Amino acid sequence: MDSKYLNGILEERKDFIFCNSKDGGGKLKCEKDSVAGSVSQRACVYCGARVVLNPITDAFHIVHGPIGCASYTWDIRGSLSSGPEVYRNSFSTDLREQDVIFGGVKKLTAAIDEIASRFSPKVIFVYATCIVGVIGDDIETVCRMAEKKYGIRVIPVQSSGFAGNKSMGYKAACHALLRLMGDQKHSKVKGVNFLGDFNLAGEIWIIHQYLKTIGVNVISKITGDGRCDEIMKAPAASLNIVQCAGSMTYLAREMEEKYGIPFVKVSFFGLEDTRMSLLRIAEALGDPEAVKKARQLIFVEELKIQSRLDYYRKRLQGKKAAIYVGGGFKAISLIKQFADLGIRTVMVGTQTGRADEYEEIRNITEEGTVILDDTNPSELVKFIQEKGADILVGGVKERPLAYKLGIAFCDHNHERKHPLCGFEGAVNFAKEINLSMNSPVWKLVN
Amino acid sequence: MLDATPKEYVERSGLVINPAKTCQPVGAMYAALGIHKCLPHSHGSQGCCAYHRKFLTRNFRDPVMASTSSFTEGAAVFGGGNNLKTAIKNVFAIYNPDIIAIHTTCLSETIGDDIPSFIMGAQIPEGKYVIHANTPSYVGSHITGFSNMVKGMVKYLSVNNKKSNGKFNVIPGFINPGDMREIKRLLNAMGVPFILFPDTSGVLDAPMTGKFELYPKGGARVEDIIDAGNSTATLALGSFASADGAYELEKKCKVPQKVLKTPIGIKATDDFLMTVSKLTGREIPEEVEEERGQLVDVMVDCHYHYHGKSVALFGDPDLLIALTEFTINLGMIPKYIVTGTPGDSFENEIKEMLDAAGIEGKVKALGDLFTLHQWMKEEPVDLLMGGTHGKYIARAEDVPFVRIGFPILDRSVHSYLPITGYRGAMRVIEMISNALLDRQDRDAADEDMELIM
Numbered sequence: 001m002d003s004k005y006l007n008g009i010l011e012e013r014k015d016f017i018f019c020n021s022k023d024g025g026g027k028l029k030c031e032k033d034s035v036a037g038s039v040s041q042r043a044c045v046y047c048g049a050r051v052v053l054n055p056i057t058d059a060f061h062i063v064h065g066p067i068g069c070a071s072y073t074w075d076i077r078g079s080l081s082s083g084p085e086v087y088r089n090s091f092s093t094d095l096r097e098q099d100v101i102f103g104g105v106k107k108l109t110a111a112i113d114e115i116a117s118r119f120s121p122k123v124i125f126v127y128a129t130c131i132v133g134v135i136g137d138d139i140e141t142v143c144r145m146a147e148k149k150y151g152i153r154v155i156p157v158q159s160s161g162f163a164g165n166k167s168m169g170y171k172a173a174c175h176a177l178l179r180l181m182g183d184q185k186h187s188k189v190k191g192v193n194f195l196g197d198f199n200l201a202g203e204i205w206i207i208h209q210y211l212k213t214i215g216v217n218v219i220s221k222i223t224g225d226g227r228c229d230e231i232m233k234a235p236a237a238s239l240n241i242v243q244c245a246g247s248m249t250y251l252a253r254e255m256e257e258k259y260g261i262p263f264v265k266v267s268f269f270g271l272e273d274t275r276m277s278l279l280r281i282a283e284a285l286g287d288p289e290a291v292k293k294a295r296q297l298i299f300v301e302e303l304k305i306q307s308r309l310d311y312y313r314k315r316l317q318g319k320k321a322a323i324y325v326g327g328g329f330k331a332i333s334l335i336k337q338f339a340d341l342g343i344r345t346v347m348v349g350t351q352t353g354r355a356d357e358y359e360e361i362r363n364i365t366e367e368g369t370v371i372l373d374d375t376n377p378s379e380l381v382k383f384i385q386e387k388g389a390d391i392l393v394g395g396v397k398e399r400p401l402a403y404k405l406g407i408a409f410c411d412h413n414h415e416r417k418h419p420l421c422g423f424e425g426a427v428n429f430a431k432e433i434n435l436s437m438n439s440p441v442w443k444l445v446n
Numbered sequence: 447m448l449d450a451t452p453k454e455y456v457e458r459s460g461l462v463i464n465p466a467k468t469c470q471p472v473g474a475m476y477a478a479l480g481i482h483k484c485l486p487h488s489h490g491s492q493g494c495c496a497y498h499r500k501f502l503t504r505n506f507r508d509p510v511m512a513s514t515s516s517f518t519e520g521a522a523v524f525g526g527g528n529n530l531k532t533a534i535k536n537v538f539a540i541y542n543p544d545i546i547a548i549h550t551t552c553l554s555e556t557i558g559d560d561i562p563s564f565i566m567g568a569q570i571p572e573g574k575y576v577i578h579a580n581t582p583s584y585v586g587s588h589i590t591g592f593s594n595m596v597k598g599m600v601k602y603l604s605v606n607n608k609k610s611n612g613k614f615n616v617i618p619g620f621i622n623p624g625d626m627r628e629i630k631r632l633l634n635a636m637g638v639p640f641i642l643f644p645d646t647s648g649v650l651d652a653p654m655t656g657k658f659e660l661y662p663k664g665g666a667r668v669e670d671i672i673d674a675g676n677s678t679a680t681l682a683l684g685s686f687a688s689a690d691g692a693y694e695l696e697k698k699c700k701v702p703q704k705v706l707k708t709p710i711g712i713k714a715t716d717d718f719l720m721t722v723s724k725l726t727g728r729e730i731p732e733e734v735e736e737e738r739g740q741l742v743d744v745m746v747d748c749h750y751h752y753h754g755k756s757v758a759l760f761g762d763p764d765l766l767i768a769l770t771e772f773t774i775n776l777g778m779i780p781k782y783i784v785t786g787t788p789g790d791s792f793e794n795e796i797k798e799m800l801d802a803a804g805i806e807g808k809v810k811a812l813g814d815l816f817t818l819h820q821w822m823k824e825e826p827v828d829l830l831m832g833g834t835h836g837k838y839i840a841r842a843e844d845v846p847f848v849r850i851g852f853p854i855l856d857r858s859v860h861s862y863l864p865i866t867g868y869r870g871a872m873r874v875i876e877m878i879s880n881a882l883l884d885r886q887d888r889d890a891a892d893e894d895m896e897l898i899m
Contacts, residue, residue, distance in 0.1 A: 010540045034516040035490055036529040037536030055729020066583035067462065067786070068469030072497035074835070079626050085447040088838075089816075094462040095584045100556060110460025119450055130491055130553040131584070140604075161491035162517040162553060200748060377511060378540065381658045396500045400509040406656040445656050 009379065011034065017379070020362055020369040028358045031371040032164065039376040040322070041397055044161035046129050047073070048169020052247050053125055053157065053176060053200045054087055056226040057077035060121045063092045064108050064139060067131030070094075078200045078414040082225055091115065095131065104137045104397045112142070116150045123153045123228040125176060133160030153228070155179050166326070167352045170172030170247035177222065177231065178254055185257070186236035191217030192236045192281065193261070195252055197268075199224025199366060202409055203419040207268055210422060214293040222248070226383075235259040241266050241281055244426040246327030246352060266330060269429075270337030271302065271309075301423040309341075312430035313439060317342035322389035324349045324372075324380060324398055325412055328357025333365055334393060334412065346387035349375045377401055391437050404446040408436035449840040453823040464835065466760050467786025470581035470591030473687075475512055476615050477595035480626075480644020484666030485543040486512040488887035489530055489559065490551025505853040506623075506650040506861050511660060513537050513546075517553060526559045527567075534568040534576060541660060544816035545668055545872040548578040549595060555582035573669060584631045585708035586785040588852075589686050589762050592620045596644060596691035603668065606699035611676040614726055615701065616642045619684030619708050619764050620717060620852065623651040623664070628864035629683070629709070632719065636728045641670045641677060651769070651862050675699030679725050683718070684764030685795075686706040686787060689726035696722025708764045709866045710874065712741055731755065737868040744872050745776065748887075751879040751899075753777035753827075760784040760818055760832035761851035762808060763792045763811070769850070770796050771833065772874065774803045782821045784813040815839065829881060846881040850874070 006014055015029040034040040046065075048074045054061060063070035070092030081087070093099075093107045108126065115121055124146070125436035128139055143154040159172045192211070197204045204224040211218055218229040219237040239253045240263035252263035264284045266277035275298050282290035321338045325331050328350050335345045345365055345377060349372030350357070361371055370383045377397075384405060395413035402409040410432050412420065418428040471488060475498045478486035482809065488495035495514035502510040513536075515521070515529040530548070535773045537546055538597050548561060561578045570576055579598035581591040583697050596617055618626050627647040633640045650662015674680070675722045680703040682688035682696050692703035704725070709718035716738075719730050756779040763785045773780045783796050796809040808821055819839045822830070831848040840847035854860050864870040883899050890896070 008540075011534060012536070033518050034514070035532075035536060036516045036542075037487075037513050037533030038516070039511055039513050039541070040492050040516065041496065042492050043496040044491045047493045047496070062461075066469050067465050067467060067587070068471065068494070068552075068583045070462070071465045071468040072501055074464070086450060088447045089450075090462075090464050092462045092465065093460060093466070095552075097582070097584050100552070100582075100584050107460045110458075112460075114458050114461045118452065118456075130517075130522075130551070131556055134553060134556045161493045162522045163519050165492070377509065377658075378660065397496070397503055397510070400507055401658060402501060404509060404654070404656075404658040405653075436874065445654055 001051070006311065008382065010038070013038070013379070016373040018362070018371045020365050020367055020371060028371055028373060030353055030358060032356055034374055039375065039378070040374060042374055043166050045163050045165065045169040045172060046127060046159040046161045048166035048247070049127060049157050049173040049176070050161035050169070050357065051077060051198070052173035052223060053168055055223040056228060056231065057081040057087045058084035058122060058227050059087060060091060060115050060119065060124045061087060061106070061127065062111055062115070062124060063090075063127045063129065064104060064126075064132050064137070065093065065095055067092055067094045067129065069127070069129045073405065077198065078238070078416065079198045079224055080202050082205070084227070086119075099232055100131060100135055103135060104132065108137065108142050109146070111393055112146045112154060116146065116152065119162045121152060125155050125157055127157045127159050129159070130161040133163065152388055153180060165352060167246065169408045171250050173247070174251035174254065177251055179260070179359055181229065181235050182232065184235070186233070188238055189219060189236045190219070190238050191219040192239045192241050192285070193220045193222055193234045194218055195240055195242045195263075197221070197224045198244070198250035200414065201416050201419045203421040203425065206419055206422040207425060210278060210297060211281070214290050214298050215279065215287070216281060216285065216290055220249070223248050235261070237261055239263065239281070239284055243267060244327065245329040265329070267333045268425070269330065269333035271340060271423065271426050272336050273333050274422055274426070305423050305427050308427050309430055313342050315434050316430065319343045319390040319437060320388055321386050322347040322387065322392045324375065324392065324394040326351045326395070328353030328361065330412065332357065332364065335361065337426065337429060345369060346389055347372070347383045349373065350382075381405065391433060406442060408439070408442070410436060447838050448819060449671070450667060451819050451823065451842070453820065455817065455820045455824070462814050465588075465786050465814050466784055466818070467587035467892065468589060469583035470586055470594065471583060472501055473550055473588035473593070474547070474549035474579050474581045474595035476502060476620065476646065477592045477644045478549070478667055479510065479649050481545055481599070481671065482582070482647040482667050483661040484547050484665065485541050487533060487537065487546050487584070488512055488546045488551060489526060489548050489561065490512045490515060490517055490553045492516045495550045501853060502650070504855045507858055508650045508652060509658070510650070512719050513541070513780030513809055515554070518569065520685055522553060522557060523559060525688055526554050527564050529839065530561070530564045531568050531752055534570065537786070538571050541662065545575040545577065546600070547595065549581045549591065550578070552583040555580065575603065578803060584602075589620055589764070589787050592687050593690045596688065597609065597642065597694045599671050600674070600694040600698060603671045604695055604699055605672055606675040606701070611673055611674055611679060612639055613677045613720070614638055614640045615674045615677045615680035615695065616640055617680065617682045617688035618642060618645070619687035620762060621708060622861040622864070623647040623649065624637065624862045625864045625866040628867045628870055632867055633722065635731050635734050636722060636726070638722060638728050641674050642666060643671050643674065651747070660724055675701065677701050679703065681706060681721060682723070683768075686763040686789065690847035697842055707771065708768045710765065710768035711775060711871050712738070712745070712868070713775055714768045715867055715871060734868070741868040741871050747779060748879050755828040755882060756781040756830060757829040758782040758818060758822055758827045760836060763787050763789060765851050767792070767795055770799050772871065773804070774799060776875070776878070779805055779807070781807045781825075781827050782818055783807065783809045784815070784818045785811050786814060788812040819843075829878065846885040848877045848881050850877070
């Protein structure tokens, strides 16, 4: 689209930006590789795989590659554990020049031996990084031999960084999870797997409690606060509920095909989505008792938080928000959540959103809202300023950008400080927005 | 979190557990940010660039801008030449920097991309610059990457046109912008005309203006780095991060060099200022003399807080070399010293200092925090000093902890306040004393709780 909105935007980027208008026309380009030379906010295949698998608390995660890939992902996820903490250590083969020349297989084998002989692991994940893909280390064979030698699961994760973007990494993680679940037949148990919550700030514990209250049995959590044994039992479940659609829809589809487990997509961000999700789960299980209990729970929990939410609504009414997050599904929840607080979303973008998600975003935002795929700081700054946003919701790299522009910020990624899901989470979210937006510091800035 | 760490130390040949380093490119990116109006460019997969930007952003809490060649499978097979050419074109067109500083990654190095020839073939607008450094992640560490980028600056930019500028070059090493500011303050106080590069002050500790500046005011000017070839001498602070740049300047432009420790602690600061004084003929001014006097006064006032206490140090080699010297000067016992950066010279230099002080300590280059933790389990220490990742060990072993070095991800303001120079030394003393005294207060029985310490 050509309009004054696109002044100063790279030619190659123009199709990835869309200004919402209701008269149809115009389509946002997405799910493409980033333009070379852009200051992309995106990450790589390895990153996608690592963020999905890392929350499995009792697994050993060996990053096979030079040290960087391991050190940048060392305990940054913010996923909490109610038990084992092995996953918070960083294990790497720290490949050196001679390994690159002669191959890293020997070192990887030694690394697996060193873990197997000293820590009695149940499951080891071995992540392939860029260089492993190039020098051609056969990690499949190394893992298979280690499985035989030690009688444990050693699962390769094919996550060479250049082989696509973050979404491909999600897929690689899903493949690893499927291998962990195996081909064995399980007799069915009534209960659900919870896919795509990574227990940031303890969020999965909140949802788990809700499900318990309405009488839904959770077979496995994938992967927040996850345990290997639990995940191996996942094929027995009768329903998959999928929260982070971007990373886990693929797994849900595969599990549907392989184990005959149907799935429903849910989101526990914001009241509307939490409400709908609880009912959807109860209904999908075909359990009238659960539906009844879900209604009750919703009634009670909403009653508990209304006055607190109203307090924040008064303070936030009429403000404008900009959103830049990883996936489209979360963006959709956030737009609704902002609307519930009386805040208009004036700019929304994602790193890896899909066409159907962008269509939904277009439907639920106002005319004039700027929608962006795989954006960069210049575009963010331009549209935040032009649209006069009061707050940006994003991740690590976006925080200082917002601050430099003199506007508030909320981390809805690894660095969220409080659980933001469910009914309590909705209050925490409003509280965080209020804390940042109404801080006296902005008076000094402007 | 560290329950699994066994006490007995066993050599490992395949596994690094809890690293005390990261990879070259992030150091190169940090160095490149120390040039005014420079956009660092990562030639590799886009994940590298995102990780490095995140890592630096978390440490400095300021925006970190860098572009990427966004490698895909095609680039990995056929080479990244086209990606780089497109990237250079796009970066100048949209981000309009004065200079692009390219660093490689393990991927682009392994497939054998020839960066100089790519640069030759690229369209570079008049008056703009493109430089590069080879920084494969499987060699050295982030410190080596920093050093290589500094060397790259000299290689591409510095020129000796046979006319002395009467200036004095300082390569500050991998230190915080607040420390670069402090070194500049000391040089200005001495009235020395100097060129300091790279210089991240004013870039990664930029003031709040309510505006986002893609290129903040700070950073070494390209014309100054060019002119560095005409200076009378180069002082490299830190043998690991700065020496190679100084050697390159000597080789290319015949500028004599001297390599010193990073000026952390009283002796290293003395050496720095005396050397500057000797090389430039400028006297150390009274205000700086006064700061030194204050520092000695503080060292006298506090000596019993830390004298005889043992300390474990981890982090980057230049920092550790200076800190080992300083803690020895304070009467402390640096018992374990671990860097993740490889280098025998590191172990040798530390061992010499320990031997001279009659201290039996353990030192390791290319080590990791798992090893350090095992040593601390075998024989405990009174204090741990290093970056944020040390906090897990401090918690597991219940040892007081001082955050110093890189990265610090869970506290702020450290990048603004110097640890170099005499005032920086005072700050280090304050941190050490407070950590030890806070612990004493925490553990004191009611009857032993003291008001005055």
